[in-house]
């Protein structure tokens with residue numbers, strides 16, 4: 001039978017653990033008090049909880065509990081309210097100097113940022129740390145598109161004239177593999193980050209007897225890019241700001257020899273940007289997940305031209321959500 005063990009609440013490690021477990025509550029008290037304007041309400045002078053609640057339009061009960069917690073944390077102090085039981089709360093040095101809006105040393109904007117954007121991102125911490133599984137899931141999700149549209153996208157233009165083809169940011173290599181099948185006399189490679197290339201090699205086997213593709217790992221903003229006759233960029237530019245997309249295209253323009261071509265595969269927005277629905281929704285996805293956005297045909301044409309791919313720009317629709325644009329140097 002297991003021996004009964006008496007816990008010691010004074011155990012230093014246990015106290016430390018308690019502090020760690022409740023740390024988020026301390027931050028939340030600080031964030032909420034600051035966001036509600038509690039410190040500004042107390043700036044003119046001491047007030048009891050009812051007066052603070054009335055001034056800010058809050059629940060008197062909740063305000064009192066919040067003020068009590070703020071007192072325990074040293075964010076405010078409680079004094080004699082003069083009217084029986086209710087204490088009057090006032091600012092401490094900490095809140096007057098660092099939390100009050102308008103103080104020259106105020107940290108309020110940082111608090112608001114931490115309470116909003118940073119807190120939301122920290123909600124994803126577990127997922128981010130498990131990123132290998134997350135990366136694989138994303139790669140599989142993207143691969144599924146190509147099982148539906150890969151053939152159409154690659155047949156939108158006759159690409160057989162291009163001897164050397166590189167799918168830049170090509171992820172799992174599924175589109176490149178389909179390209180090698182459709183154009184067996186071309187040599188096809190995938191360029192992506194070393195982590196993605198390793199995952200593509202380990203987890204995305206292509207059928208025996210399929211034409212081989214080469215996997216190249218690197219950073220398309222820094223590493224040497226392979227020389228090719230045709231560069232494919234499928235759902236890559238939409239991840240990036242205009243400046244970064246132009247930088248990437250510029251590097252591809254320099255890597256490609258005379259007569260090189262660019263094949264862009266993206267969900268293209270109508271002129272003006274109000275449709276089609278799937279492209280506007282994808283643009284919002286880019287807003288919340290990356291720094292990018294979807295773009296119109298005119299924008300892609302201008303970006304390609306600025307990178308040296310200014311000839312023979314053509315766009316073809318595929319019947320799916322992704323359109324294909326070919327441009328030449």
Ligand SMILES: C[S@@+](CC[C@H](N)C(=O)[O-])C[C@H]1O[C@@H](n2cnc3c(N)ncnc32)[C@H](O)[C@@H]1O
Pocket residue numbers: 142143168169170171172191192193196218219220221233234235236239
């Ligand atoms: C939205 S995914 C598109 C993948 C693939 N082209 C497709 O459509 O299925 C963007 C790809 O760009 C790659 N990527 C992002 N930053 C990169 C970088 N700095 N260098 C190389 N590849 C990068 C990502 O790893 C990812 O595979």
